[in-house]
Amino acid sequence: MKKYNSFAEIEYDLKRLDLERKIALEELKGVKGGLKEDLRPSNWMQLVLNSVGKYGAYLLFKKLF
Numbered sequence: 001m002k003k004y005n006s007f008a009e010i011e012y013d014l015k016r017l018d019l020e021r022k023i024a025l026e027e028l029k030g031v032k033g034g035l036k037e038d039l040r041p042s043n044w045m046q047l048v049l050n051s052v053g054k055y056g057a058y059l060l061f062k063k064l065f
Contacts, residue, residue: 004010
């Protein structure tokens with residue numbers, strides 16, 4: 001536990017901790033936005049189409065050789 005010698009030190013630490021909390025909240029908002037973007041149906045369809053295309057190409061090459 002930190003021992004404070006003056007109220008100025010306490011106020012300084014409180015301001016610093018408040019800023020750190022605000023920064024963490026903004027980072028969480030960014031992560032939330034990124035996750036929301038990743039879970040959109042259009043992104044899932046793109047993933048499925050890419051997978052189907054790769055599997056189809058694999059089957060085509062397998063059939064040719």
